[in-house]
Amino acid sequence: MGVGCVFRLKAPDWFDSLAGMNKTMMAMWVGIALLVVSWLFPPWKDYNAGAPEFRSFIHVPGWNTLNVGKLLLIDAILVTVTAGAMISLSRK
Numbered sequence: 001m002g003v004g005c006v007f008r009l010k011a012p013d014w015f016d017s018l019a020g021m022n023k024t025m026m027a028m029w030v031g032i033a034l035l036v037v038s039w040l041f042p043p044w045k046d047y048n049a050g051a052p053e054f055r056s057f058i059h060v061p062g063w064n065t066l067n068v069g070k071l072l073l074i075d076a077i078l079v080t081v082t083a084g085a086m087i088s089l090s091r092k
Helices: 013-019 023-040 068-090
Strands: 043-046 064-066
Touching: 023 068, 043 068
Parallel strands: none
Antiparallel strands: 043 064
16 A cells, blocks of 8 residues: 555646747747846946946936946847747747
């Protein structure tokens, strides 16, 4: 007589939709999530202390300036890598 588990764990309903998602769509959603994170924590320039650039949440008190050039470069790299992953995963 074997010892069995009394409780059976069931995955949430939304997990079934993730499991059915193909790799191309998963790459797209990961790319979108990384873009959102890069917008929430953008690179800033601190002109007061002369300190190097830093990353912080979108609302930073003080005299900090958003480094738009670096943010656009990061976003361009993320979009390029995501598109490349989607193209390579869509080919069979």
